[in-house]
Amino acid sequence: MADSAFxxxxxxxxxxxxxxxxxxVPMTIxxxxxRVASEVSWTACKDTRYKYAVDEVHMVGYGRGGFWITSAxxxxxxDTTFRTRLYETDEER
Structure with missing residues (x-):
């Protein structure tokens, strides 16, 4: 187990x-x-604060099972960051 620097x-x-x-996984990837922007089929966990999705991830020639977890x-x-950036963009116009 490692942080995003790994x-x-x-x-x-x-x-x-x-x-x-x-x-x-750092958001610079x-x-x-x-994944965050897509219409993904998330599956609820027992702990309802979390959802997960599974897909294949290819990195450095290896195909791996990708297990993505998100929380409310x-x-x-x-969503807050998106609205803030959208608001800033509107002000710049």
Whole structure:
């Protein structure tokens, strides 16, 4: 298990294809941005504050099962950031 600083091609490549790991994916990664912006089928967890989705992730030549987790608190923060940026864009016009 590692924080988002781990999530680099070099680090993942050094682990090899048969090592399994868990990491926070930084929002600077295009796949993470796509995931947050997409109309994904999220599945509710037992703890209703969280939802998850599963898909295949390809990085440094390896196909991995991607397990994405989000929370209501995180979604609220994303929505607030979106509205703030939208408001700032409107003011610039």
């Amino acid at each position: 999530y680099t091609c070099g680090n993942i490549q050094s682990l090899g294809e048969h090592c399994f790991w868990i990491s926070h 295009p796949k993470a941005q796509e 608190k995180q979604q609220k923060r994303i």
